[in-house]
Amino acid sequence: MAIDLRARWGALAVIAAVTFGACSASVGSSSAPAGAGGGNAPAASVAAPASAVDYSSVSPSTTIGKNDKAEVTGAGSTAIYPWLSAVAQIYQQQVAPGVAVNYQAIGSGGGIAQFQAKTVDFGASDIYLSDAQEQQIGVPVLNVPMIHWAAAMTYNLPGFTGEVRFSPATIAGIYLGKITNWNDPALAADNPGVKLPNLGITVAHRSDGSGTTMNFTSFLSDTSPAWKSTVGAGLSVNWPVGAGGKGSAGVTALVKQTPGAIGYVELSYALQNNLPVGLVKNAAGNFIKPTLASTTAAVAAAVPNAPADLRFLIVNPPASSPNAYPIGASTWVLLYKDYPASKATEVKAMIDFLWWAIHNGQSYAAQVDYSAMAPDLVTKVEAVLKSVTVGGQPVLP
Amino acid sequence: MSAPAAEYGRVPALLAQHRPRHGEPAFRALVILASLTVLAVIAGLVVVIARESLRGIAYNGPAFLWGTTWDPVHSVFGALPFIYGTILTSVSALVLAMLIGVGVALFLAELAPRWLAGPVGFMVEMLAAIPSVVYGLWGIFVLAPWIRDYVEVPLHDTLGFLPFFTGNPIGIGNLEAVVVLTIMVLPTVAAVSRDVVAAVPLSQREAALALGATRWETIRLGVFPYARSGIIGAGILGLARGIGETMAVTMVIGNAPTISLSLFSQGYTMASVIANEFTEATTDLYRSSLIEIGLLLLIVTLLINAAARLLVWRVAYGASARNVLA
Numbered sequence: 001m002a003i004d005l006r007a008r009w010g011a012l013a014v015i016a017a018v019t020f021g022a023c024s025a026s027v028g029s030s031s032a033p034a035g036a037g038g039g040n041a042p043a044a045s046v047a048a049p050a051s052a053v054d055y056s057s058v059s060p061s062t063t064i065g066k067n068d069k070a071e072v073t074g075a076g077s078t079a080i081y082p083w084l085s086a087v088a089q090i091y092q093q094q095v096a097p098g099v100a101v102n103y104q105a106i107g108s109g110g111g112i113a114q115f116q117a118k119t120v121d122f123g124a125s126d127i128y129l130s131d132a133q134e135q136q137i138g139v140p141v142l143n144v145p146m147i148h149w150a151a152a153m154t155y156n157l158p159g160f161t162g163e164v165r166f167s168p169a170t171i172a173g174i175y176l177g178k179i180t181n182w183n184d185p186a187l188a189a190d191n192p193g194v195k196l197p198n199l200g201i202t203v204a205h206r207s208d209g210s211g212t213t214m215n216f217t218s219f220l221s222d223t224s225p226a227w228k229s230t231v232g233a234g235l236s237v238n239w240p241v242g243a244g245g246k247g248s249a250g251v252t253a254l255v256k257q258t259p260g261a262i263g264y265v266e267l268s269y270a271l272q273n274n275l276p277v278g279l280v281k282n283a284a285g286n287f288i289k290p291t292l293a294s295t296t297a298a299v300a301a302a303v304p305n306a307p308a309d310l311r312f313l314i315v316n317p318p319a320s321s322p323n324a325y326p327i328g329a330s331t332w333v334l335l336y337k338d339y340p341a342s343k344a345t346e347v348k349a350m351i352d353f354l355w356w357a358i359h360n361g362q363s364y365a366a367q368v369d370y371s372a373m374a375p376d377l378v379t380k381v382e383a384v385l386k387s388v389t390v391g392g393q394p395v396l397p
Numbered sequence: 398m399s400a401p402a403a404e405y406g407r408v409p410a411l412l413a414q415h416r417p418r419h420g421e422p423a424f425r426a427l428v429i430l431a432s433l434t435v436l437a438v439i440a441g442l443v444v445v446i447a448r449e450s451l452r453g454i455a456y457n458g459p460a461f462l463w464g465t466t467w468d469p470v471h472s473v474f475g476a477l478p479f480i481y482g483t484i485l486t487s488v489s490a491l492v493l494a495m496l497i498g499v500g501v502a503l504f505l506a507e508l509a510p511r512w513l514a515g516p517v518g519f520m521v522e523m524l525a526a527i528p529s530v531v532y533g534l535w536g537i538f539v540l541a542p543w544i545r546d547y548v549e550v551p552l553h554d555t556l557g558f559l560p561f562f563t564g565n566p567i568g569i570g571n572l573e574a575v576v577v578l579t580i581m582v583l584p585t586v587a588a589v590s591r592d593v594v595a596a597v598p599l600s601q602r603e604a605a606l607a608l609g610a611t612r613w614e615t616i617r618l619g620v621f622p623y624a625r626s627g628i629i630g631a632g633i634l635g636l637a638r639g640i641g642e643t644m645a646v647t648m649v650i651g652n653a654p655t656i657s658l659s660l661f662s663q664g665y666t667m668a669s670v671i672a673n674e675f676t677e678a679t680t681d682l683y684r685s686s687l688i689e690i691g692l693l694l695l696i697v698t699l700l701i702n703a704a705a706r707l708l709v710w711r712v713a714y715g716a717s718a719r720n721v722l723a
Contacts, residue, residue: 107676209677244652
């Protein structure tokens with residue numbers, strides 16, 4: 001019995017590793033969802049910040065002293081975990097040794113449920129809260145975008161070494177089951193001068209609920225009326241065709257095993273595994289390769305139209321940004337607008353950490369193959385963080 | 398045979414000498430408590446699962462049982478493809494595992510020389526110790542391409558007109574889920590059956606041999622009737638393993654809620670959809686509908702178990718009735 005139990009726990013550990021590894025980049029070798037601020041190694045693998053954006057104009061405040069002790073608890077999205085655990089670790093080591101961020105990467109659904117039940121200081125979700133969800137919580141809440149990534153189209157075309165270009169209509173046609181061969185005229189029109197093989201298309205998608213699916217299907221809904229009316233957008237959808245793989249790793253396995261297969265995976269996963277990725281046509285009419293920079297460009301393009309509550313997606317950004325990749329994604333941190341006075345220490349520590357994370361912390365995004373926020377969005381997020389209160393008193397000056 | 402009898406005679410005397418009698422009720426209370434714990438855990442489980450699925454039950458109604466569309470975006474929840482996938486894969490796997498497993502058991506208990514029976518038996522039991530995620534990875538990376546190239550494509554090319562071999566053979570799908578599940582169920586069936594067969598009294602075999610029976614006839618006449626209910630019990634254990642298996646099946650079945658006769662088609666099971674979608678179910682209704690699938694899984698397991706037990710009872714009863722008549 002003892003051996004049996006141990007085997008089960010071992011299996012659980014492997015499953016945990018697969019799940020979290022699959023959903024996103026892994027930080028260091030630690031795969032435990034708990035104790036992001038509590039001990040082992042992510043910081044070791046994160047080198048000095050290589051900042052893509054200039055944050056010198058802003059200064060992280062430290063509203064709490066270095067000697068204060070606080071444990072901030074959060075739960076939710078697995079996508080944000082690699083970056084959040086890395087910045088929490090660095091924050092504890094370099095800024096506030098007494099502040100530990102305990103983040104449980106249990107998935108967006110679990111994060112929202114715990115946030116609704118008020119058992120955590122913050123939640124994290126790959127989709128902002130709907131009006132109905134906010135009403136259900138009963139107190140005012142804030143949706144704070146924190147980090148960005150993208151969904152990359154990957155494929156298996158034996159003997160083909162070029163880059164395949166996809167227009168949104170073609171991707172929708174493939175995922176609706178209307179385009180079934182790589183030599184389809186629609187694909188030929190997207191790829192002038194390139195000869196794609198006469199090979200059946202096998203569609204692969206995520207079987208688990210995922211922010212990547214959410215943004216991929218939002219992109220298709222935005223660009224294809226047929227997709228919008230039949231399938232729609234969500235963390236899990238009713239796929240018209242194709243096979244489902246668990247996590248980015250599962251989708252990649254399906255694609256790699258099957259000649260002619262196409263799938264979408266998290267950009268960080270594609271970058272770390274050197275997968276072939278396709279170029280996708282944006283609203284400006286350019287075919288854009290998914291990169292950290294082209295994703296940040298999508299954030300910048302979407303921000304001017306973003307509502308004040310920051311509940312907006314960065315898919316299919318307007319044509320004003322010619323270099324924006326159109327299938328970008330975000331993860332939000334969920335906060336209550338007002339926390340009870342008894343929570344003052346934790347909330348001050350949390351807000352200070354988040355403030356640091358939207359400034360200095362963005363520099364570490366590239367280390368885990370995530371995209372930093374656009375500077376315009378940082379300014380908007382600052383305003384949201386400043387609106388948080390404890391017992392009615394603002395936390396930040 | 399005389400030694401135990403002598404011991405029996407001494408036991409009450411020993412107790413009277415050394416031990417006060419209240420040890421007995423204490424032991425009794427302890428074992429009753431142990432059994433009640435199991436009951437309490439199951440009752441708690443059922444209550445929580447039922448309560449959490451109330452919202453889904455109210456919204457989905459009875460159509461949940463025969464609905465074929467699972468669309469979280471538009472909140473349309475039908476569980477039939479998952480019920481179909483669960484029963485199709487676990488029952489097919491059980492049939493295959495019974496054929497192989499009972500063969501293994503008979504070989505190990507009746508035919509194999511001792512130097513071979515030990516290692517082979519150990520290997521079979523080792524199959525049960527492999528974590529299911531490892532079976533899943535092996536299924537995706539090794540078995541899927543092999544099945545596709547050497548089983549599915551030839552079958553599709555030659556017998557593609559049959560409904561069982563239609564569709565796009567990509568390796569991942571119902572067939573592979575059945576193969577992986579068979580391997581996972583096999584150790585349970587084989588190990589329990591072996592012990593059951595080994596426990597058949599020698600006198601049964603000697604009687605058959607004395608009548609001039611061959612080895613096969615000895616097994617058929619002397620061993621099988623005796624071991625039959627035990628072997629079916631092994632099957633029940635194996636089926637329970639197959640129905641509940643989550644990780645490996647999720648990785649190889651293709652996760653598409655379709656109802657198809659084709660072995661090449663992608664399918665979905667109840668356990669898999671819960672594992673896939675529960676963590677990211679962001680609305681209450683969606684989460685409740687997934688828990689309702691859990692409730693359904695519990696009920697299906699219960700029904701299959703009850704049916705199997707009925708089968709054991711009938712077989713055992715039928716066998717003894719025949720014996721009396723003979």
